Amino acid sequence: MKSSRCKAFRSAILHLLGDPGHDFPPQQQVEYLEDGVLVVENGHITQIGSADSLLGQLPADCELETFPDQLIIPGLIDTHIHYPQTDMIAAYGEQLLEWLETYTFPTEKQFSDSALAREVADFFLDELLRNGTTTALVFGTVHPASVEAFFSAAEARKLRMIAGKVMMDRNCPSDLQDTPESSYQESKALIEKWHKRGRLLYAVTPRFAPTSSSEQLTKAGQLLREYPDTYLHTHVAENPAEVAWVRELFPTSRSYLDVYQQHGLLQPRSVLAHCLHLDDTDKQCMAESGAAAAFCPSSNLFIGSGLFDLHAAKTWGMRVGLGTDVGAGTSFSLLQTFADAYKTTQLLGNKLSPYQGLYLATLGGAEALYLDDKIGNLVPGKEADFVVLNFRGTPLLERRLQHCHSIHDKLFALMMLGDDRSVAATYILGERCK
Structure with a gap:
């Protein structure tokens, strides 16, 4: 792998490949890597995969950032x-x-x-x-x-x-x-x-x-x-x-x-x-x-x-x-906005899964704007705008997540209880800006 301003980010990673629909479990649209690596060159994503498969391929001069107990999602x-x-x-x-x-x-x-x-x-x-x-x-x-x-x-x-x-x-x-x-x-x-x-x-x-x-x-x-x-x-x-x-x-x-x-x-x-x-x-x-x-x-x-x-x-x-x-x-906060979306949907007698909420705030939003060829998820070729979410953003969130045993439940708790304190870092074109 040739290095050209190469950066790699190791963390749990979650993004959507398509509309997950309203049913649970979603069909083939959720990609979750419990220990993943996101590789960025010149502001664009070049690779995404498990740490086991990618770490050994990184160039010697590729900068690696690690985010333990955190989650990377698209911007x-x-x-x-x-x-x-x-x-x-x-x-x-x-x-x-x-x-x-x-x-x-x-x-x-x-x-x-x-x-x-x-x-x-x-x-x-x-x-x-x-x-x-x-x-x-x-x-x-x-x-x-x-x-x-x-x-x-x-x-x-x-x-x-x-x-x-x-x-x-x-x-x-x-x-x-x-x-x-x-x-x-x-x-x-x-x-x-x-x-x-x-x-x-x-x-x-x-x-x-x-x-x-x-x-x-x-x-x-x-x-x-x-x-x-x-x-x-x-x-x-x-x-x-x-x-x-x-x-x-x-x-x-x-x-x-x-x-x-x-x-x-x-x-x-x-x-x-x-x-x-x-x-x-x-x-x-x-x-x-x-x-x-x-x-x-x-x-x-x-x-x-x-x-x-x-x-x-x-x-x-x-x-x-x-x-x-x-x-x-x-x-x-779009996390807080999802929490209100969930409550609105409940009042109408329906459910809103955290995957559908993440979709609306990422790939669904990109599709609404006809920008899904550039942003919205973390597939190679997309612009490297992404967010690092902190599972320990507040004492209440940290305590609640100790009782969550799937990424579905963790994401839901994060989107219901999270806000700006849950955002550990924001990256624009692979560069940290927050």
Whole structure:
């Protein structure tokens, strides 16, 4: 084995090779190495296997790091989060529409200040990495400066991130409004500067149907046609009052989702947060279009919006990733988000295995973002973004794990009880960043 900036990491290793489904035990999709080695060269994974089979093949100058009593998993993927809402996380007492008026819009007005935007972006990205999240689909604000600051901070950390400028031309404060034409021109300039620059990607980002006119949504569709490998990132059917409002604003549309369909916004790489109040026709449309749902259980519970039916979404063939939705979500941790996803699924009379949870936060998220050729698991050829989880992150977790006798039970306890304290290290392209 020829050495080219070769690094090897020895630990227990767990990742998914495909969707494990909802049944237990899963069929052929879970790869667990109790004593494994991950080999990285030039930022990419080159080998994965048992320590017995790989240690003897390593070049003499290959650096070896060992993590006893810990677990390597792929970097976590957050499919919906708002970086400008970092400072308003855990804001009290409103449902969606009142929450936007009371907290969100006043906070986002500040992001015309590029220095403030960069300071928040730096903190936000460091917080993601501290929680083991290595890729995220991120809302900016209506200000181009907010996106410039975010991408600059992400580029400095060599992160694979997706973000975009909010498009919002009505039903919001006047100093947060753009126009159909200005939102098109500003988004176009940002796409041409940042999209596919290093590991960065751009998302066309109308906030949601109530704050965009039909003319603006048409301009969003134009951007997607002109730049067909960009993303579409928005919200849909989060709250019953919001759904009723959209019915008034777009009376010729069959449903809230149909508003986006009529404007050419549903396609592969379209990610719609929440999807709580969709009917079967909507779910079929999501599946057939290749669009993905971002399941945001912590936010849905916090704002009181409803329960996402993961089993129904998967039955219809929808792509689904997991999202924290900070600041309506109350934690940057996708481990904690899984815990809320599990509880949500229980309330709907179903189960959510830890393998399915890990899938949603890794390979499933990558598939939702059409990035599973690059990230999402630890197969050779993928970018070497991964996380080391500490089985002794808290005294309670350490004590509980003494009574777990399978990786299934250990993973479940870790995902129910774990948080940022359970993240021992985060690696980006094979380099430790946390």
